[in-house]
C-alpha cells in the first residue's frame with residue numbers, strides 16, 4: 093500500500109472554509125483512488141486498529157452507514173453513539189466528553205444542531221473531529237457532491253452550479269465548496285430564506301483565489317439558466333419540521349421540475365443530498381430522470397469520507 097500524504101494528518105473537518113483548494117483536491121483525488129480500489133477489490137486498510145466514534149443527535153441513513161462501512165473497509169472500527177444515551181444527554185459538558193473520548197478513540201464524527209457545539213468538541217478533543225452535519229453546514233456531503241460533479245463533467249473550475257431552495261446547511265457548504273474549487277454558483281431562495289450573509293461573504297473571499305462567481309438571487313429560472321449542475325434540498329430541514337406547511341407555501345415556486353430544468357444545459361446533472369421529499373422540492377421525473385446523479389452522489393459519501401478519515405486520522 094502506498095503511503096498517503098501527511099498534509100492533513102490531525103486536522104478537523106468542521107467547515108470547507110478552513111481548507112485550501114489544493115487540500116480539497118487532495119481529498120477528492122484520494123476519494124477517486126479509493127473508489128477505484130474498492131471496485132478492483134484491492135485492500136486499502138489505512139486505519140487498521142483505529143476507532144471512530146460517531147455521535148448522532150439527529151437521524152441519519154447515509155452518514156451513519158457510509159462512515160461505519162467506510163471505517164470497516166479501511167480496517168478500523170466505528171462506534172455508533174446516540175447523543176441521547178451518552179452522559180452528554182444528561183448534562184456532561186462537551187469539553188469533558190471530548191477529553192474522555194480522546195483517550196479511547198482516534199477520531200470523532202458528530203451530527204448535531206449547533207455548529208458551535210462541534211467547534212467546542214474539536215477545541216477540547218486531541219483527535220480529529222469531523223462535522224457530519226449541523227444546522228449551519230454539511231461539509232462531507234458537499235465533498236461528495238464535488239466528487240460526483242467532477243466524475244460526470246471531468247472538471248470543476250468554470251462550471252455553473254445552481255442551488256434552488258432553502259438557504260440551509262447544504263447551500264452554505266456548497267457556497268464554500270464551489271468557491272474553493274472555482275465552480276460558479278448561483279443560489280436562488282425566497283426572501284427570508286436566503287443563505288446567511290456571513291457565509292456568503294466568507295465564500296466571496298474564498299472565491300478570490302479561484303475566480304468563482306458567487307451569486308444569490310430570488311428567481312429560480314435565473315439560477316438554473318445554463319447550469320451544468322442543478323441542486324436542491326428539502327424545504328424544512330431536521331429540527332424545522334413544525335414549519336413544514338408554511339414553508340411548502342413559500343417554496344412552491346422553487347420546485348425542481350421538468351419545466352424548470354429546461355433552462356439548464358442539455359447535459360446538466362441533478363443532485364440532491366437525500367432524503368428527498370418527492371413532489372415537494374423535486375418531482376419524480378427529475379430525480380428518476382436521465383440527468384439525475386443522486387445515487388452516485390450517495391455512493392460518493394462513502395469514498396470521500398474514507399478519504400477524509402484516512403488523511404486526517
Ligand code: CP
Pocket residue numbers: 151152153154155156225233365366367
Ligand atoms: N445526506 C445525508 O446526510 O443523509 P443522512 O441524513 O441519511 O445521513
Ligand code: NVA
Pocket residue numbers: 225226227260261262325326328329330365366367
Ligand atoms: N438540509 C437537510 C440535509 C439532510 C441531509 C437537513 O439538515 O435536514
